[in-house]
Amino acid sequence: MSQPTTVGIVDDHALFREGLREILEACDGLKVVGEAGDSGEALALVERERPDVLMLDVEIPGDDVLDTVGRVRVISPATKIIVLSMYDGPQLLRRLLSSGIRGYLLKSVHREEVISAIRSVVSDPERLVLAVSRDSLAQVHAPTPNTLTDKERQVLEFAAQALSNQQIATRLGLTEATVKRHLRNVFVKLGAVSRIDAVNRAIAASLISVPRDSGSMPKGFG
Incomplete structure (x- = not known):
């Protein structure tokens, strides 16, 4: 038995x-x-x-x-x-x-x-x-998001605080075109279709921290 x-x-x-x-x-x-x-x-x-x-x-x-x-x-x-x-x-x-x-x-x-x-x-x-x-x-079973570079993470964290591309560029000492390029890379890596979507996906994957000001909303990508 x-x-x-x-x-x-x-x-x-x-x-x-x-x-x-x-x-x-x-x-x-x-x-x-x-x-x-x-x-x-x-x-x-x-x-x-x-x-x-x-x-x-x-x-x-x-x-x-x-x-x-x-x-x-x-x-x-x-x-x-x-x-x-x-x-x-x-x-x-x-x-x-x-x-x-x-x-x-x-x-x-x-x-x-x-x-x-x-x-x-x-x-x-x-x-x-x-x-x-x-x-x-x-x-x-969805693909795991690719790791963001330090600069991409910084850009996205500022985007999560509803800063414009120009404001982010000023904070990081970059050109606005460079900020846009970093955001496009983030979109591709996370499979995101908008700033809000990218921020939400990054937070869910613990790639960035939740913004302190929960009332602010990212502005549209442009």
Whole structure:
């Protein structure tokens, strides 16, 4: 008789952990070997049990989820990590996928989807299971913006403060034509169609900081 798939549950809400445990233990071939409520307990659980699968809440207390994922993979490389979240955000999802998780499920999924995800990542070493919105998935697979040069970043940060091309040129000691060239390069790298679009894309990708004056709006490119 084959050994059951062992599962660890990490979530800071005891009621959620209990509910998930009941769901999993009602299935043949699945065995919950431990629970944890924060990142420290999660690492101790992985060290102790080396579960086949770790169901990891994205917002547990303690270390950042990316740090926790990295440490789990060091402690127990064979453990498949499935992240559970209320948040359907492409930026975080992209970073988590890069860190080596095997699944990302919204907490709104049905029990059958959770069970199927666990069995899938265990049975197929290449399988990646995602239960997110179509829009989020599309953004995850979109090309990552190219890195901006220091000068392009400076120009865009001033554009985010609603400065005109001439004002930006004066601040940076450039000609207005050079400022326009930098902005065109930014548009191409970010796939943007306007100043506002470029600023929003750069902020989302953490390429520039959010303007202090949130009430100012960039002027049109010209």
